[in-house]
Amino acid sequence: MADVRVICAIGRSGQLGLDGGMPWEGRTARPFVEDVERFFEITRGHVLIAGPKTVASFPDFAHDERTIVAIRSGDEPEEVLSRFPGRVVYIGGGPAVWTAYARFVRHWDINTLPYDGEADTWFDPAWLIAGGSARPG
Numbered sequence: 001m002a003d004v005r006v007i008c009a010i011g012r013s014g015q016l017g018l019d020g021g022m023p024w025e026g027r028t029a030r031p032f033v034e035d036v037e038r039f040f041e042i043t044r045g046h047v048l049i050a051g052p053k054t055v056a057s058f059p060d061f062a063h064d065e066r067t068i069v070a071i072r073s074g075d076e077p078e079e080v081l082s083r084f085p086g087r088v089v090y091i092g093g094g095p096a097v098w099t100a101y102a103r104f105v106r107h108w109d110i111n112t113l114p115y116d117g118e119a120d121t122w123f124d125p126a127w128l129i130a131g132g133s134a135r136p137g
């Protein structure tokens with residue numbers, strides 16, 4: 001059975017994305033830079049599955065130290081997770097992916113960043129309480 005987790009970053013109102021990227025993209029203040037560093041540190045050595053746009057946003061070096069898998073809406077979540085027995089599997093988003101996989105997630109790691117600006121993609125707290133209602137494999 002996979003150990004299914006999420007690591008994500010949100011703004012102060014739950015902002016997740018803007019124009020296909022992070023809403024705070026390009027910001028160089030310490031909390032934003034540390035968030036990216038922490039993401040790569042925590043997912044190192046593990047499986048990271050995400051939608052095609054999120055996978056495309058990962059830099060090339062990310063593929064060297066973790067197993068990155070792009071998942072599609074035609075994939076069955078149970079089947080995807082059953083490929084990784086005993087592994088830690090991070091669900092990297094975006095929102096449609098979290099909606100589909102939230103029921104398998106036992107651990108959420110959410111970093112709230114000092115961002116109050118606009119977004120077109122938002123965190124849904126319903127994902128948090130969906131966790132634990134299904135076993136991954």
Ligand SMILES: NC(=O)c1ccc[n+]([C@@H]2O[C@H](COP(=O)([O-])OP(=O)(O)OC[C@H]3O[C@@H](n4cnc5c(N)ncnc54)[C@H](OP(=O)(O)O)[C@@H]3O)[C@@H](O)[C@H]2O)c1
Pocket residue numbers: 007008009010015016017018019020021022023050051052053054055071072073074075077092093094095096097100121
């Ligand atoms: N703040 C954060 O931590 C964070 C993390 C991740 C993403 N984001 C932001 O979110 C936005 C991108 O997310 P996105 O959702 O547009 O793109 P995405 O990463 O490509 O994820 C959505 C796509 O995943 C695929 N998918 C795979 N399994 C699915 C399932 N079971 N049910 C439904 N869809 C499934 C679908 O593609 P097909 O229909 O083509 O198969 C769907 O269109 C960007 O703004 C990005 O920066 C933010």
